[in-house]
Each structure stands twice: as structure tokens, then as C-alpha cells.
Amino acid sequence: MRSVCPHDCPSACALLVTVEEGRLTGVTGDPAHPFTQGVICSKVRAYAERVHSPLRVLHPLRRVGAKGEGRFERITWDAAFGEIAERWRRIIATHGAEAILPFSYAGTMGQIQYFAGHPLFHALGASRLDRTICINTAYAGWRATLGAVTGNDSEQMVGADLIVLWGVNAAYSTVNVMTLVKQARVRGAFVVCVDPYRTATAEQADLHLMVRPGTDTALALGVMHVLIREDRVDHAYIARSTLGYERLAEHVAQYAPERVAPIVGLPASTIVDFARRYGASPRSFMRVGIGVSRHENGGMTCRTLACLPALTGAYADDHGGALLSSTGGFGFDSRVLERSDLMPSPSPRVINMIHLGRVLTDPVMTPPITSLYVYNSNPAAVCPNQALVLRGLAREDLFTVVHEQVMTDTAHYADLVLPATMSLEHEDLYRSYGHFHLQLAQPVLSPPGEALPNWEVFRRLARALGVAEAHYAKSGADLIRELLATGDETVNGITYERLRAEGSVRMNLPRPYRPFADGAPTPSGRVEFYSERLARQGQPPLPTYVPLREGPDNVALSATFPLQCIVPPNRFFLNSSFSQSERLRRRQKTPTVLLAPADAAARGIGDGDAVVVTSARGAARFAAELTDRTRPGVVVVEGLWWHRFHPGGHGANVLTRDDVTDLGGGPAFHSNLVQVARAESAPAGSALAGVGLTGVSGGG
Ligand SMILES: Nc1nc2c(c(=O)[nH]1)N[C@H]1C(S)=C(S)[C@@H](COP(=O)(O)OP(=O)(O)OC[C@H]3O[C@@H](n4cnc5c(=O)[nH]c(N)nc54)[C@H](O)[C@@H]3O)O[C@H]1N2
Ligand SMILES: Nc1nc2c(c(=O)[nH]1)N[C@H]1C(S)=C(S)[C@@H](COP(=O)(O)OP(=O)(O)OC[C@H]3O[C@@H](n4cnc5c(=O)[nH]c(N)nc54)[C@H](O)[C@@H]3O)O[C@H]1N2
Ligand SMILES: [Mo]
Numbered sequence: 001m002r003s004v005c006p007h008d009c010p011s012a013c014a015l016l017v018t019v020e021e022g023r024l025t026g027v028t029g030d031p032a033h034p035f036t037q038g039v040i041c042s043k044v045r046a047y048a049e050r051v052h053s054p055l056r057v058l059h060p061l062r063r064v065g066a067k068g069e070g071r072f073e074r075i076t077w078d079a080a081f082g083e084i085a086e087r088w089r090r091i092i093a094t095h096g097a098e099a100i101l102p103f104s105y106a107g108t109m110g111q112i113q114y115f116a117g118h119p120l121f122h123a124l125g126a127s128r129l130d131r132t133i134c135i136n137t138a139y140a141g142w143r144a145t146l147g148a149v150t151g152n153d154s155e156q157m158v159g160a161d162l163i164v165l166w167g168v169n170a171a172y173s174t175v176n177v178m179t180l181v182k183q184a185r186v187r188g189a190f191v192v193c194v195d196p197y198r199t200a201t202a203e204q205a206d207l208h209l210m211v212r213p214g215t216d217t218a219l220a221l222g223v224m225h226v227l228i229r230e231d232r233v234d235h236a237y238i239a240r241s242t243l244g245y246e247r248l249a250e251h252v253a254q255y256a257p258e259r260v261a262p263i264v265g266l267p268a269s270t271i272v273d274f275a276r277r278y279g280a281s282p283r284s285f286m287r288v289g290i291g292v293s294r295h296e297n298g299g300m301t302c303r304t305l306a307c308l309p310a311l312t313g314a315y316a317d318d319h320g321g322a323l324l325s326s327t328g329g330f331g332f333d334s335r336v337l338e339r340s341d342l343m344p345s346p347s348p349r350v351i352n353m354i355h356l357g358r359v360l361t362d363p364v365m366t367p368p369i370t371s372l373y374v375y376n377s378n379p380a381a382v383c384p385n386q387a388l389v390l391r392g393l394a395r396e397d398l399f400t401v402v403h404e405q406v407m408t409d410t411a412h413y414a415d416l417v418l419p420a421t422m423s424l425e426h427e428d429l430y431r432s433y434g435h436f437h438l439q440l441a442q443p444v445l446s447p448p449g450e451a452l453p454n455w456e457v458f459r460r461l462a463r464a465l466g467v468a469e470a471h472y473a474k475s476g477a478d479l480i481r482e483l484l485a486t487g488d489e490t491v492n493g494i495t496y497e498r499l500r501a502e503g504s505v506r507m508n509l510p511r512p513y514r515p516f517a518d519g520a521p522t523p524s525g526r527v528e529f530y531s532e533r534l535a536r537q538g539q540p541p542l543p544t545y546v547p548l549r550e551g552p553d554n555v556a557l558s559a560t561f562p563l564q565c566i567v568p569p570n571r572f573f574l575n576s577s578f579s580q581s582e583r584l585r586r587r588q589k590t591p592t593v594l595l596a597p598a599d600a601a602a603r604g605i606g607d608g609d610a611v612v613v614t615s616a617r618g619a620a621r622f623a624a625e626l627t628d629r630t631r632p633g634v635v636v637v638e639g640l641w642w643h644r645f646h647p648g649g650h651g652a653n654v655l656t657r658d659d660v661t662d663l664g665g666g667p668a669f670h671s672n673l674v675q676v677a678r679a680e681s682a683p684a685g686s687a688l689a690g691v692g693l694t695g696v697s698g699g700g
Contacts, residue, residue: 002030002503004441005044006423007574008106008134010174010325010434013040014504017047017424019444024048024424033504034155035435041175042571042587043578050422051445055406055580057419058449067394070412077450077460080416085464087399088124088371095367097125098348103356105133107376107405107577108454110428110441111483112476115337116454117375120461123342123468127369130352132665133382135325135433138293140664141302142324144531144539145310147522150328152321153436153513157285158183159319162277164284165193166305167216167292171200172571174434177287178204184285192274194219195291196566197594197636198629209274210631212265212552213564213670214295218545219264220304221255223275227311228252232279234313241519242310244530244542251542263545265631282313286322291568294670297546299663303534304543310527315516325433329507329515331490336482342468354658354667357385360392371399375420375454380409381576381640384656384667387618390643403457406580409642419451426453429480429499436507440480440499539662550657550671552633561615561673563599563635567652568670570639579642591646593622594636595676600626603677610647610679613637615655615672621648621679635676 005013014033018026027047031038060080065071091099102121108114121128130136139149157163157180170177178201185191193205194216202208211219227233228249238245257268257275264271278284286309293302302324314320335341351359351369356379359369372393383389393400393413402414411417425447430439452460459472474482481496490507499505520527535541547553551564569575572584579585593613595605605611607626612619613635622637630636643651661668 001444002441003424003444004430004439005040006108006110006428006430007044007577008109009574010432011036011176012109012430012432012435012439013044013176014439015040015044017444022446024051024445033437034506035176035437037176037179039176039179043574043584046581046583049581049583050578051424053406053580056448057404057407057411057417058451059419060450061417063415067396067413068390070407072417080418081460081464083416084401084461088465091370091399092124095370098127099367099370100124100126101351101359101369101372102126102129103353103372103374103377103379104129105131105353105377108423108428109430110423111334111337111431112428112479113426113454114376115334116458117373118337119339119342119468119471120458122340124465125344125348128348128350130350130665133353133667135290135666136664137298137661137666138290138302138324141293141299142306144299144303144534144663145306145522145528146516146520148328148515148520149325150515151323151326152285152315152515153511154180154285154287154323154434156319156321156512157181157287159187160184160189160283160285161281162284163189163191164278164286165191165201165205166286166288167194168287168289169195169199169201169291169568170287171204173289173569177434190277192277196630196634200571207274209266209270212263212631213566213634214297214548214551215264215545216292216301217297217304217543218255218260219266219271220308221252221543221545222257222260222264222271223278223308224248224252224311225255226257226272226275227279230276230279232276233311234282237310237313237316241315241516241527243524243526243528248307248529248542255545278308279312282317283320284309284312284314285320288322288324291670293661293666294668296548296550296659296661296668296671298661298666298668300539300544300546307527307529307543310516310529315527316514316518318512318514321514321516326436327431327433329436329490329509329513330431330438331488331507332483333486334483336486337479339468339471342471352660352665354384354660356383357388357392357658360395360398361388370397371401373401374410374414375403378408378410378576380413381579381642381651381653383658384653384669385617385658386643386651386653388658403454405451408576408580409644412644418457419449421447421451421453425451427476429483436509436513437504438494438499438507439504440496442500546662548671550668550673554673557616557673561675563633563674563676565613565615565635565637565655565672565674566670567637567656567672573639573641576640576642579640579645585641585645588639591620591622591641591652592625592638593676594625594627594630594638596628596630596632596634597626598632599635599676600624604681605676605678611676612679613655613674613676615674617657618650618654620646620650620652620654624676635674
């Protein structure tokens with residue numbers, strides 16, 4: 001039977017699943033799907049363990065223990081809806097509806113379940129959540145140069161002369177890109193990976209540029225300097241499709257490779273060689289990852305990278321160009337699902353999701369947040385500044401509802417936990433941010449226990465509260481039809497019936513797809529090297545390197561915290577999902593920090609030692625792995641373990657900051673300064689004290 005991987009991953013794989021006697025027994029990638037090509041990641045191959053996990057929530061539950069303790073009693077759905085309606089009515093009467101905060105992200109990429117709650121919270125007048133945690137910074141940067149978040153179809157990279165994987169760890173984060181990279185390599189493509197550490201992706205590249213974290217703009221400016229100085233640019237493309245070339249040329253004169261070399265931590269000759277390679281042919285395909293944007297200056301980085309293919313004319317090449325995300329290739333209007341028209345006027349306040357800890361602990365916020373409704377997300381694990389988030393979640397006066405598939409760390413802090421279906425148990429429509437195929441999945445399993453899809457829960461809640469009932473009278477299929485009906489020419493010929501019959505349909509886009517071949521949908525209609533819009537936002541109008549505030553140039557902070565720490569995903573979890581799996585936790589071994597041998601030796605740390613990593617926000621324990629996969633001065637913590645499975649009771653996000661980046665309001669997850677010390681020599685109590693944790697409880 002056909003299905004679709006629902007997880008927040010650019011691959012959105014087409015799956016083939018086998019079910020025997022009501023249980024999932026096998027999952028593979030659909031070999032007929034042009035992007036999946038039969039390949040899926042190992043965590044989804046082991047999906048039965050997630051679907052039939054002993055940690056699945058099966059019934060509505062009410063808390064009987066302390067917050068965070070995870071002790072619950074079973075209640076009925078009616079009792080749960082009754083209690084939520086009663087509590088919310090009281091909160092609205094006392095504080096107004098803005099005291100209620102929905103919190104959700106992309107636990108499922110299914111459009112129906114993703115947007116299920118928006119209309120209800122809008123109709124109530126609840127605080128609005130700005131969902132910034134992932135792509136906002138990257139997309140804001142990309143849009144500044146190109147006006148739209150789309151790019152050349154990555155299937156076209158097969159046939160390229162050069163592939164640049166820039167800040168993307170595709171071998172972990174979107175394995176199907178590596179299928180294409182391998183095919184391109186067989187045909188002669190040279191593969192470059194730009195990443196601060198030697199990832200599994202970098203291992204498969206011909207050249208790894210191990211940049212210092214947060215310096216990619218400087219590297220790209222050095223490349224531009226060489227391209228322009230040596231006249232390796234496409235003057236016809238520049239004249240036809242870009243804006244501001246003369247100003248850019250003048251501006252990049254200051255970024256000679258010799259000047260940027262010490263910033264990025266690469267020899268000047270390496271930068272020159274890379275630039276010459278990039279300028280040798282327009283047949284270069286750049287796949288930019290979201291990882292590169294998770295720095296204070298990450299928006300500018302993405303904006304700058306988007307300029308490179310416009311210098312060489314690669315955007316117009318059948319096998320060249322660049323892709324950050326394919327999201328803009330899906331030309332329908334999700335306002336029919338989101339229904340912001342249901343909001344009262346004036347519209348309620350907006351809360352940036354990465355400030356969850358701040359807003360839950362803010363003593364003067366008016367009105368205060370007194371109820372939190374979490375679905376499609378696990379904020380206790382994924383939000384920056386975890387200690388603050390946990391302090392907020394532990395508030396006795398916060399009425400927290402968590403609708404979940406599995407008993408997460410966040411669910412442990414809930415007053416009510418509601419059981420959610422998984423993708424194999426409900427219908428949904430899936431777009432992708434890595435390819436251009438739209439997919440529909442039908443349920444293939446019956447929900448366990450009393451689990452319900454998001455849509456059904458919000459529909460019943462709307463009835464209990466007497467709001468937005470007309471919207472919630474619709475079925476999932478009605479909504480999918482309505483969404484497709486809003487489509488532009490990219491949706492022509494794509495109907496609900498066709499999706500049911502075919503499972504996956506490519507958007508109605510040309511092949512090759514080269515959206516920026518003759519300009520871009522910016523205000524000027526051109527690829528903007530110079531951006532008036534950025535200037536109006538108080539940003540540099542030309543690509544400009546701005547050093548990190550929490551980086552090695554911060555002399556004062558570096559005295560206490562001399563190491564840069566990046567916190568990218570690991571192989572076997574997806575954000576915090578899959579941390580529930582005992583098997584995948586075993587494969588992932590233990591929470592680990594990668595440390596250059598010189599940094600370890602200076603601290604008396606041996607391979608495998610227990611260490612404490614401390615930032616200005618907090619501290620967490622890891623096993624040290626001594627490796628030349630990272631450079632001296634840079635440490636790497638891969639992945640998000642649920643904190644109850646993390647030795648010491650805190651995860652990586654206790655280290656990270658809840659400050660926003662330069663553009664889009666996203667988090668600077670990777671711009672951290674830290675110190676690392678052997679666990680037994682860490683100052684007694686200091687590292688783990690003051691963090692306000694309710695303790696490390698065992699399993700579910
Ligand atoms: N296995 C696995 N797969 C996943 C996820 C997961 O958690 N685990 N998460 C999913 C989600 S939600 C997303 S958004 C995508 C994200 O997937 P990607 O777009 O690949 O982004 P990240 O994995 O966040 O980061 C990619 C790389 O950026 C690097 N990086 C960090 N700082 C810098 C820098 O300053 N310069 C450069 N050049 N590189 C830098 C990191 O070291 C990392 O190797 O992956 C999805 N797929
Ligand atoms: N340190 C660090 N932190 C990061 C990142 C990083 O690279 N480093 N990456 C960030 C990124 S890119 C992202 S996108 C965020 C992601 O953060 P989240 O969106 O919170 O992602 P997950 O941790 O996968 O949690 C999703 C939860 O939704 C639940 N869920 C799935 N489907 C459904 C459903 O249909 N209904 C309901 N009710 N629940 C469902 C799952 O069981 C899971 O617990 O994390 C961010 N946090
Ligand atoms: Mo993400």
C-alpha cells in the first residue's frame with residue numbers, strides 16, 4: 001500500500017508499506033517515485049517501532065502528579081473537551097483570549113493536520129504564534145535576492161559539472177539528494193561540501209571546505225571577488241536578469257581572498273581555486289541547506305549565496321542553478337486552511353515561538369499566558385534556551401494541553417494529554433520543500449486506543465466552544481478540494497481524484513524548471529544584487545559580512561566561553577522525533593560532543609570521557625568524541641535527545657540562545673560560545689545548578 005512520510009524533511013518520501021493483521025510490518029521507498037527512487041532513511045525503515053511504540057498515547061489523560069513527573073489518569077474524551085472548554089471560558093472571561101497560546105510546528109507536514117488548529121485559535125482571538133523555528137530566516141534571505149522561495153529542480157543536478165552542498169547535511173537530513181549527487185558524480189560532476197565539520201555528506205564530497213561557523217557570507221564574497229576580478233561571469237545573464245551588478249562589483253573589491261581567508265579559516269588559495277571551479281561553467285548546481293541560516297547573520301548568508309548562480313548564469317542552465325527550498329513551486333493558497341479572516345479586529349498579538357521560555361516566565365506580560373495548547377511539536381526539546389522553557393512549562397498556574405502521538409517530555413508537563421493519530425492512520429495532503437511532487441495518503445491502519453487526528457480534535461473542540469463551526473463542518477477531503485481549487489497554473493489538472501488514483505503528482509511546472517532563467521519576482525523583476533527593500537529594513541543593501549556577536553570576535557565572552565558550538569541534527573532522530581525509539585537511541589549511542597584533539601588535550605579530556613558543556617544559558621553532559629572531523633575552536637553536538645533520556649537531564653538546547661537572527665525572526669541555534677570540561681572537574685554544582693529541572697524520570 002502507498003503512503004507518504006509525514007515528517008518535517010525536504011524529501012517527503014513516497015512510501016510503500018505492508019500491514020499484516022493490523023500491524024505495520026514493513027516500510028520501503030517507492031522505487032517508481034522520481035525523487036524517492038526507492039531510497040528512504042533508516043529511521044523510517046524502522047517505522048513500526050514508532051507506530052507501535054510502548055510510549056504511544058492511547059487515551060485522554062489527566063495529570064495526577066507534579067508537572068514534569070509524568071503521572072496521569074485516564075479520562076474520557078468528553079471529560080477532556082469539557083474541561084478545556086470550561087477552563088478556556090474562564091480564562092477568556094478573566095484575561096481575554098490572548099491569554100491562550102497555541103504552540104505547533106511541523107510534526108506532520110500534512111496540510112490538513114498542520115493547519116487544523118489555526119481557524120479555532122483565530123476565531124477565539126487567542127495569541128498568534130509566529131512559526132519561526134525552522135525556515136523563516138533562510139526564506140527571508142532567499143526572498144531578498146530572488147523574490148520567491150523556489151529554485152532549480154534538484155533532479156536536474158544530474159548532468160551538472162559541479163555540485164555545491166552548502167550548509168546541508170543531506171546524508172542525514174534528506175538522503176534522496178545524495179542519490180542524485182551520486183548519479184551526477186558517476187557522470188563526472190565534482191562535488192564540494194561547505195560545512196564547519198566533516199559530516200557524512202562531506203565524507204562523500206570531492207572537496208570539503210571546513211569553514212568557521214557563521215562566516216559563509218565572507219567566503220561567498222571572496223568567491224565573488226575572484227569571479228569578478230578574473231571576469232568569470234556571464235555578462236549576458238547579468239544584463240538580462242539582475243540588478244545592481246556595478247555596485248556589487250565595486251563593493252566586493254574589498255573582499256580579496258587574502259582578506260577573507262583568516263575569517264573563514266581556509267587558505268586564500270583554496271578560496272581562489274573554489275571560485276575558479278565555480279566560475280568555470282554555468283552548469284553548477286548549488287543545494288543550500290537551512291542549517292547555514294541558523295546563525296545571527298544567517299539571513300544575509302542565504303541572500304548572499306542566492307547571488308552566486310546569477311553571476312555565472314547558472315540559473316539559466318538546464319542542469320545548473322540553486323535550490324534552498326521548493327516550497328514556492330506549490331501554487332495554492334493555504335489561507336483557506338488557515339482562515340485568518342476569522343480573527344477579531346484588532347488582530348491579537350503575535351508571539352515568536354522561539355521566545356516560548358521568555359513569554360511563559362515573563363512576570364509583567366499583559367495578559368499573561370495562562371493556557372498553552374501544544375500539537376505537532378515538542379517544545380521542551382526543540383526550543384532554544386531549554387532551561388527557561390522548562391521553567392515556564394513547570395508553572396503550576398499554566399493550563400497546558402498536549403495533543404501527542406507519543407509521551408514526549410513536553411507531554412510530561414501537561415495537565416491534559418490527548419492521543420493523536422499517526423500519518424498511517426489518517427488522510428492528508430503533502431507538499432515538499434525539497435521536490436515538486438504533491439502527494440496524498442490514505443489511512444492504512446486503524447488508530448490505536450482512542451487516538452484522533454488533529455482535525456477531528458479541533459472540530460470537536462470548536463463544537464464544545466461554539467466557534468468556527470461552519471469551517472469545522474468540512475471534511476478533510478472537502479478541505480483538500482478547496483485548497484486545490486485556489487491553485488494557480490502550477491496546480492492545473494491536479495485534482496483530489498487524480499491524487500487518490502496516482503498518489504503522487506508533479507506540480508504543473510516545466511522540465512527543466514529554471515524559475516530564475518530570465519529574472520526573478522522581486523520588486524525590480526530581477527535577481528537583486530542590490531536590494532532597496534533590505535536597505536529600507538535597515539540592512540545592508542549589498543551582500544555584507546557581519547561577524548557573529550556570540551562568536552570568536554566577542555573577546556569578553558570568549559574569555560569564559562572560548563569555543564564555538566554548533567548543534568545540527570543527528571542521523572537517527574528527526575528533530576526530537578524518534579528519540580522515543582529504544583532501537584534508534586541505541587544506534588545513536590549516547591549524546592556526544594565532537595571535539596578537536598587539541599581542544600581536548602588542553603582540557604585533559606580523553607576520548608569517551610564524560611564532559612560538561614556550558615554556555616551562558618546552561619549546561620549539559622555529553623560523551624566527548626575526539627576527532628579531526630571538527631577544527632580546533634569549534635565543537636559539535638548532533639541532535640536532540642529527549643531530556644529524560646539525556647544523562648544529566650538536559651538536552652543540547654539548554655546551551656542555545658533564544659535571540660533572533662538578522663532576518664525573518666528565526667533562531668540563531670548555531671551561534672553559541674561554550675566551555676567544555678571533564679564532568680568530574682566541572683565546578684561543583686555550578687554547571688547544572690540553577691536550571692530548575694524537575695528531575696530525570698525514566699520511560700513513559
Ligand atoms: N536525520 C535527520 N534528518 C532531518 C532532521 C533531523 O533532525 N534529523 N531535521 C529535518 C528538518 S526539520 C530540517 S529543517 C532539515 C534541515 O536539514 P539541512 O538543510 O541539512 O540543515 P541542518 O541539518 O540544520 O544543517 C545542515 C548543516 O549545516 C551546517 N552548518 C552549521 N553552521 C554552519 C555554517 O556556519 N556554515 C555552513 N556552511 N554550514 C553550517 C551543520 O553543520 C549541518 O551539517 O532536515 C530535516 N531532516
Ligand atoms: N539544537 C537544535 N534545535 C533545533 C534544531 C536544530 O537543528 N538544532 N532544528 C529546529 C528545526 S529545523 C525544527 S523544524 C524544530 C522542530 O521542532 P518540532 O516541530 O517540535 O519537531 P519534533 O521534535 O519532530 O516534534 C514534533 C512532534 O509532533 C508530534 N506529531 C507528529 N505528527 C502529529 C500529528 O499529526 N498530531 C499531533 N498532535 N502531533 C504530531 C510528534 O510525535 C513529535 O513529538 O526543531 C528545531 N530545534
Ligand atoms: Mo526544520
